[in-house]
Amino acid sequence: MIEVKNLRKSFEGREVLKGVSMIFEEGKTNLIIGRSGSGKTVLLKNLVGLMRPTSGSILYDGRDLTKLSTAQMKALRQEMGMIFQGSALFDAMTVFENVYFPLDMFSSMSRSEKKERAQFCLDRVNLSDAGHLYPSEISGGMMKRAAIARAISLNPKYLYCDEPNSGLDPQTSLVIDQLIHEITTEFKITTIINTHDMNSVMNIGEKIFFIKEGNLEWEGTNQDILMADNEALNDFVFASDLFKKVKEVEIKEIRDQE
Numbered sequence: 568m569i570e571v572k573n574l575r576k577s578f579e580g581r582e583v584l585k586g587v588s589m590i591f592e593e594g595k596t597n598l599i600i601g602r603s604g605s606g607k608t609v610l611l612k613n614l615v616g617l618m619r620p621t622s623g624s625i626l627y628d629g630r631d632l633t634k635l636s637t638a639q640m641k642a643l644r645q646e647m648g649m650i651f652q653g654s655a656l657f658d659a660m661t662v663f664e665n666v667y668f669p670l671d672m673f674s675s676m677s678r679s680e681k682k683e684r685a686q687f688c689l690d691r692v693n694l695s696d697a698g699h700l701y702p703s704e705i706s707g708g709m710m711k712r713a714a715i716a717r718a719i720s721l722n723p724k725y726l727y728c729d730e731p732n733s734g735l736d737p738q739t740s741l742v743i744d745q746l747i748h749e750i751t752t753e754f755k756i757t758t759i760i761n762t763h764d765m766n767s768v769m770n771i772g773e774k775i776f777f778i779k780e781g782n783l784e785w786e787g788t789n790q791d792i793l794m795a796d797n798e799a800l801n802d803f804v805f806a807s808d809l810f811k812k813v814k815e816v817e818i819k820e821i822r823d824q825e
């Protein structure tokens with residue numbers, strides 16, 4: 568579990584995070600949404616320790632990231648997996664080598680254990696037979712799978728995903744969302760996803776945090792979002808006619824069941 572308490576961040580006197588408090592639960596997919604410039608990236612950078620908050624605390628299962636020594640921070644970083652927007656695989660390495668790399672760098676496993684672990688991660692994301700291929704030889708969806716395999720190689724307790732569906736078609740996005748969700752549940756990971764993808768919000772939003780102008784404006788599940796009467800949230804989520812229709816149909820279904 569990650570607990571954020573009254574987090575503030577200012578740049579030259581301009582406050583971008585205005586006292587945000589939130590709890591990201593273990594084994595859940597936590598989605599952060601909000602308009603461009605609302606402060607999502609600044610929030611994520613603070614969460615992973617790339618930026619220091621002006622004030623507030625970030626508790627990783629009780630350990631306050633803002634108070635850790637360099638050695639403690641290094642240890643905590645190894646408990647974090649990350650999936651970046653463009654997959655960020657190493658072009659000169661095969662898919663297998665990409666997944667093996669963090670194990671080689673940070674684990675104390677033997678060579679055969681590292682190989683076994685890398686293959687386990689590739690199997691888990693359905694890339695069992697793609698280990699010998701280079702990133703340039705695989706599709707965008709396969710690259711995302713490889714990035715997920717690499718992110719879970721060190722068995723992380725916390726997983727950060729920055730726009731995991733960027734550049735993917737809707738069907739592949741759905742598959743990648745499901746994979747992230749399955750892995751989160753299966754390995755009891757606290758997963759935090761920064762996304763603009765409303766399909767993800769509806770499909771895997773076990774917990775959704777809506778940030779508006781540096782404040783936490785609303786939080787709830789993907790079911791709650793259908794019934795939410797927060798105007799700013801509705802304007803943001805149901806901006807498209809298609810999503811307005813989905814909302815109408817789903818609310819009708821819920822009411823019919825009651």
Ligand SMILES: Nc1ncnc2c1ncn2[C@@H]1O[C@H](COP(=O)(O)OP(=O)(O)OP(=O)(O)O)[C@@H](O)[C@H]1O
Nearest residue numbers: 578579583601602603604605606607608609610763
């Ligand atoms: N290093 C920085 N120095 C000064 N201002 C910054 C810095 N980083 C971010 N900001 C400002 O903080 C605000 C929030 O930016 P942020 O990147 O967090 O938005 P975002 O919600 O992630 O947007 P997007 O969805 O477009 O990525 C913006 O006004 C931005 O200009």
